[in-house]
Amino acid sequence: LAGLWWGGGKGVVARRPDVDHLDPEIRGKIYRDYGRMMSGLRGCYVTAEDVGTRPVDMACIHQMTRHTTCIPPAVGGSGNPSMATGTGVVVAMEAILEHLNRGSLEGKTILMQGLGQVSQAMIGDMLQRGIRSIIAFDIDGRVLDEVKARYPGAPLELQQIAADDLGPFSIEADIFAPNAVGGVLNPRTIPLLKAPIICGAANNQLEDVQRDAAEIHQRGHHFVPDFLANRMGIVNCANEQYGTISTDPAITAHFDRVNPNGIHQRVLEVFRRAEASGKPPVEEAVTLADELG
Numbered sequence: 001l002a003g004l005w006w007g008g009g010k011g012v013v014a015r016r017p018d019v020d021h022l023d024p025e026i027r028g029k030i031y032r033d034y035g036r037m038m039s040g041l042r043g044c045y046v047t048a049e050d051v052g053t054r055p056v057d058m059a060c061i062h063q064m065t066r067h068t069t070c071i072p073p074a075v076g077g078s079g080n081p082s083m084a085t086g087t088g089v090v091v092a093m094e095a096i097l098e099h100l101n102r103g104s105l106e107g108k109t110i111l112m113q114g115l116g117q118v119s120q121a122m123i124g125d126m127l128q129r130g131i132r133s134i135i136a137f138d139i140d141g142r143v144l145d146e147v148k149a150r151y152p153g154a155p156l157e158l159q160q161i162a163a164d165d166l167g168p169f170s171i172e173a174d175i176f177a178p179n180a181v182g183g184v185l186n187p188r189t190i191p192l193l194k195a196p197i198i199c200g201a202a203n204n205q206l207e208d209v210q211r212d213a214a215e216i217h218q219r220g221h222h223f224v225p226d227f228l229a230n231r232m233g234i235v236n237c238a239n240e241q242y243g244t245i246s247t248d249p250a251i252t253a254h255f256d257r258v259n260p261n262g263i264h265q266r267v268l269e270v271f272r273r274a275e276a277s278g279k280p281p282v283e284e285a286v287t288l289a290d291e292l293g
Contacts, residue, residue: 001289002231002254003261004238011038011047031057035064043067048081048237051116051181055080069237078244081236084251086121088232088263089201090129091255092224093175095267096197100222102174106130111173111195114180115143115158118201118230120150122177127154137161137168138180166192175199178226183207185223190215199224206282213280224267225285231263 013034015021021030038047038061049058049070059075061068071077094105108131112119115138123134137159138144144158161168169176169192176195178184182204190212198205198221205226206212216223235254257264266288273284 001228001266001285001292002235004234006234006238009045010050027057028060031060032064035061035068038067039065041067050233069240073244078237078240080117081233082117083121084232084236085201085230086118087125087255089177089199089229090122090125091263092229092267093199095264096199096222096224096271099268099271104129107132108174110134110175110177111171112136112177112179113184114138114202115147116179119179120147123147123151127151131155133157135171135173139163169193178202178205185212185216190219193221197222199229200226201230202226203230209282213282217280223281225282228266228270228285229263
């Protein structure tokens with residue numbers, strides 16, 4: 001859907017409970033070891049920054065392998081992709097609002113799960129668009145304090161919750177943005193949702209794609225497929241091996257409202273197809289991806 005020649009994949013590092021993963025020395029050793037493993041794959045997989053990682057981690061990996069992206073700009077890389085990812089999701093929100101004739105983000109209330117780096121980038125973009133309020137919840141109190149300090153005086157309602165607390169899912173809002181981990185949309189949470197639109201940054205938001213997409217569709221919610229909205233993480237670093245520039249048109253074109261290959265028009269196309277076929281948008285998004293491939 002993004003027009004890239006890359007496929008998708010994940011590298012996962014197990015976090016042991018008896019190891020302080022925030023200790024810089026320990027963390028550096030872990031990521032350098034991961035970098036050595038990456039070299040052993042001989043380029044068939046190129047790693048990048050994602051959940052739980054930071055540019056400094058990518059720099060440690062880069063010390064041991066060339067097969068990594070999202071390394072800091074100081075050493076020639078594209079850096080943290082969170083800002084681009086957040087902007088892309090906000091563009092997707094604007095597109096679905098346009099499709100439904102519900103205006104712009106101005107004056108809207110957003111319910112947000114997770115307050116990581118992408119969420120924080122989205123908050124900045126939405127505040128610029130005149131959002132009425134953002135209700136956000138996270139399990140980490142330190143993250144809540146970080147957001148409060150970053151956006152003092154902003155219309156934010158922040159809540160710390162337990163990992164198994166489903167209460168916030170039932171809060172009324174114009175858009176629900178799942179921005180934490182996967183599988184959050186499932187038989188336990190979908191019946192609770194009051195937001196008519198679901199559009200977020202997390203990967204694999206549906207616990208079971210066919211089952212949960214059908215349930216959301218039958219209940220009248222409008223689900224923007226995650227892989228349609230959050231493409232900018234991979235777009236931002238896709239050509240990093242050729243060098244980076246601050247305003248790369250190959251990247252910014254994805255934010256263009258009229259570019260037929262951009263996020264905005266792709267969202268409109270998927271939902272037009274879904275209306276015509278009566279199928280959930282995620283099915284039409286997968287079909288379109290297959291056609292484009």
